[in-house]
Amino acid sequence: MRAQGLSLVIAALVAWPGAVAQGPPLSELTKSFVSVDAQVVALTHVTVIDGTGAGPKADQTVVISNGRISAVGPFASVNIPANATVLDRSGHTVIPGLVGMHDHTFYTNSAGRRAQLNTSAPRLYLAAGVTSIRTTGSISPYAEISLKDQIEKGKVPGPRMHISGPYLTGPDDVVERMHITTPEQARRVVNYWADEGATWFKVYTEISRANLRAITDAAHKRGVKVTGHLCSVGYKEAVEAGIDALEHGLMANLEYVPGKQPDACPAMDRATYLALDVNGPRAQETFKAMVAKGVPMTSTLAVYEISIPNRPPLDQRVLDAMSTDVRAEYVATRERLAANAANNPSLAMLKKAMEYELAFVKAGGTLAAGVDPTGNGGALPGYGDQRNYELLIEAGFQPGQVVQIMSANGAKVLGQKDLGTVQNGKIADLVLLRGDLAANPVAIRNVVTVFKDGRGFDAPKLIESVKGLVGIR
Numbered sequence: 401m402r403a404q405g406l407s408l409v410i411a412a413l414v415a416w417p418g419a420v421a422q423g424p425p426l427s428e429l430t431k432s433f434v435s436v437d438a439q440v441v442a443l444t445h446v447t448v449i450d451g452t453g454a455g456p457k458a459d460q461t462v463v464i465s466n467g468r469i470s471a472v473g474p475f476a477s478v479n480i481p482a483n484a485t486v487l488d489r490s491g492h493t494v495i496p497g498l499v500g501m502h503d504h505t506f507y508t509n510s511a512g513r514r515a516q517l518n519t520s521a522p523r524l525y526l527a528a529g530v531t532s533i534r535t536t537g538s539i540s541p542y543a544e545i546s547l548k549d550q551i552e553k554g555k556v557p558g559p560r561m562h563i564s565g566p567y568l569t570g571p572d573d574v575v576e577r578m579h580i581t582t583p584e585q586a587r588r589v590v591n592y593w594a595d596e597g598a599t600w601f602k603v604y605t606e607i608s609r610a611n612l613r614a615i616t617d618a619a620h621k622r623g624v625k626v627t628g629h630l631c632s633v634g635y636k637e638a639v640e641a642g643i644d645a646l647e648h649g650l651m652a653n654l655e656y657v658p659g660k661q662p663d664a665c666p667a668m669d670r671a672t673y674l675a676l677d678v679n680g681p682r683a684q685e686t687f688k689a690m691v692a693k694g695v696p697m698t699s700t701l702a703v704y705e706i707s708i709p710n711r712p713p714l715d716q717r718v719l720d721a722m723s724t725d726v727r728a729e730y731v732a733t734r735e736r737l738a739a740n741a742a743n744n745p746s747l748a749m750l751k752k753a754m755e756y757e758l759a760f761v762k763a764g765g766t767l768a769a770g771v772d773p774t775g776n777g778g779a780l781p782g783y784g785d786q787r788n789y790e791l792l793i794e795a796g797f798q799p800g801q802v803v804q805i806m807s808a809n810g811a812k813v814l815g816q817k818d819l820g821t822v823q824n825g826k827i828a829d830l831v832l833l834r835g836d837l838a839a840n841p842v843a844i845r846n847v848v849t850v851f852k853d854g855r856g857f858d859a860p861k862l863i864e865s866v867k868g869l870v871g872i873r
């Protein structure tokens with residue numbers, strides 16, 4: 401009874417005019433990044449791309465009340481509550497908070513650097529408009545569990561986090577992954593990390609079919625899901641073995657390599673892959689198997705693009721975020737790629753990967769997206785997610801579809817019914833961008849304010865706070 405009385409008092413406080421938005425109480429540090437914190441906020445005269453797949457709608461009003469979206473529609477027809485803080489944002493676009501489905505909290509590059517980024521990654525994700533992440537493979541699961549806890553308690557700024565256990569693979573030479581050799585071990589590891597708070601596992605390139613099956617069985621018994629960056633197991637085999645999602649699209653599905661042996665990871669056969677007809681029977685069989693079991697695919701075009709000479713165009717924001725050494729390594733990598741541009745097959749492969757993703761969606765598949773801040777180190781947390789927007793447009797998707805892929809589809813895969821779209825009743829995770837995103841994809845970079853639980857975070861201030869930290873912390 402006492403607890404009930406207390407919650408009534410709290411409810412009364414929250415409803416008091418002038419009270420702050422919903423969400424946890426914030427530390428002084430987190431508060432220092434908040435620029436909009438009112439119980440009721442109306443963003444007026446904005447263009448909305450709502451995440452349902454619909455196209456842009458001009459001159460809209462979005463009302464946020466107590467951390468939720470309470471109204472969205474044409475300026476002329478939405479009633480603005482008398483107690484609202486009204487922000488006229490004509491010339492701006494509002495999209496749902498992005499859901500980054502391959503958004504590690506660590507960083508690697510091709511110079512051998514590997515760093516857990518518990519300070520810079522969460523701030524860069526949030527600043528870029530990514531309000532939810534699935535870490536999709538962890539090299540420091542405890543660091544992620546602690547970070548998630550700190551964010552949920554308002555101690556540090558960052559996105560909502562869906563935590564993974566360690567990478568689960570077969571024998572390889574990489575020390576930071578778990579080498580699973582028996583189904584018994586697989587079950588033990590899954591149960592251990594499920595107890596500690598992992599809600600997803602990521603299987604990696606050397607996993608065997610038998611161990612994958614043990615992992616999915618054990619995980620599903622715990623209500624935990626499994627995704628994979630595969631090689632030894634093809635997509636159709638993985639779907640058969642109960643996998644819940646597949647990462648990276650075409651380049652991680654080696655089932656089309658001629659003569660592929662079961663449980664063996666073959667080299668990429670570029671000639672076969674470049675000739676693959678994405679509307680032909682082989683690709684369509686894969687899509688059919690995935691769609692039948694509701695298995696989504698995560699697009700990670702930004703991490704593939706960085707292998708292409710002179711792509712993406714050098715981005716000063718990326719250089720500024722990097723530590724001095726990491727910046728030098730990245731610039732050297734770019735110069736090396738540019739010097740060997742004539743023989744680089746990456747652009748043709750990227751185009752084929754784009755075709756594959758477009759065909760998957762056309763076949764009824766659920767495509768989500770994430771950055772994967774690894775590879776040669778040029779796709780950073782948040783900035784790489786934004787680059788995915790531009791690349792999915794380049795792939796041939798419409799702006800409304802791309803927003804859906806990057807928000808609602810991720811929320812659906814994560815089972816987050818209250819997130820992912822700009823619709824009445826949803827949690828107010830929103831991104832306010834300067835410019836007309838539908839007309840100009842680069843506007844995805846112009847994040848002004850990122851709302852999480854209805855609180856507006858100052859994107860430039862978050863970015864400023866982590867200058868020079870990528871590669872360090």
Ligand SMILES: [Zn+2]
Pocket residue numbers: 502504536537629772774
């Ligand atoms: Zn990854």
